[in-house]
Amino acid sequence: MATQGTATIDFGTGKTDIATAVSASGITGSQLVEAWIFPAATASNTADNHWVEDLHVVAGNVQNGVGFTIYAKCNTGKAHGVYNVGYVFN
Numbered sequence: 001m002a003t004q005g006t007a008t009i010d011f012g013t014g015k016t017d018i019a020t021a022v023s024a025s026g027i028t029g030s031q032l033v034e035a036w037i038f039p040a041a042t043a044s045n046t047a048d049n050h051w052v053e054d055l056h057v058v059a060g061n062v063q064n065g066v067g068f069t070i071y072a073k074c075n076t077g078k079a080h081g082v083y084n085v086g087y088v089f090n
Contacts, residue, residue, distance in 0.1 A: 002090035003027075006038055007070060009057070009085055014078040017071070022059075022087065024067040033059035033068045033089040044081025053079050059087055 007022050027033075035057045039050035054076040061069040070085055 002088050004086070004088040006040075007085050007087060008042065008082050009070060009072045010082045011072075011074070011079040012081075014080050015074070016078055017073040020070045020072070020085075022067050022070055024089065025065055027062060027065065027067060027089055029062055029064040031062060031089045033062055033087060035059040035070050035085050035087045038084040038086035040084045042082040042084060045083055050083055053083070055079060055083065057085055059089075062089075 009018055009020050011018055037050050037055055039047040041047050055072060055074055057070060057072045059068050059070050
């Protein structure tokens with residue numbers, strides 16, 4: 001069965017790209033991880049902002065028994081504040 005969840009990415013006062021570590025003690029190095037923008041309001045961004053910003057997210061750097069990293073990039077200018085990201089690994 002796949003494990004799924006959400007995490008947040010925080011561009012702070014304005015950045016073009018960031019990386020966020022996600023703890024997942026049950027993950028193995030052979031599992032695939034997928035990440036996507038999850039449009040739900042945060043303290044600094046509405047659900048609509050999640051769609052309007054030109055954000056691209058990927059997951060990688062899987063570490064056996066530790067977790068993985070979510071990498072996010074704003075393709076146009078800088079993003080600001082916190083956004084939600086969904087993920088799944090199997």
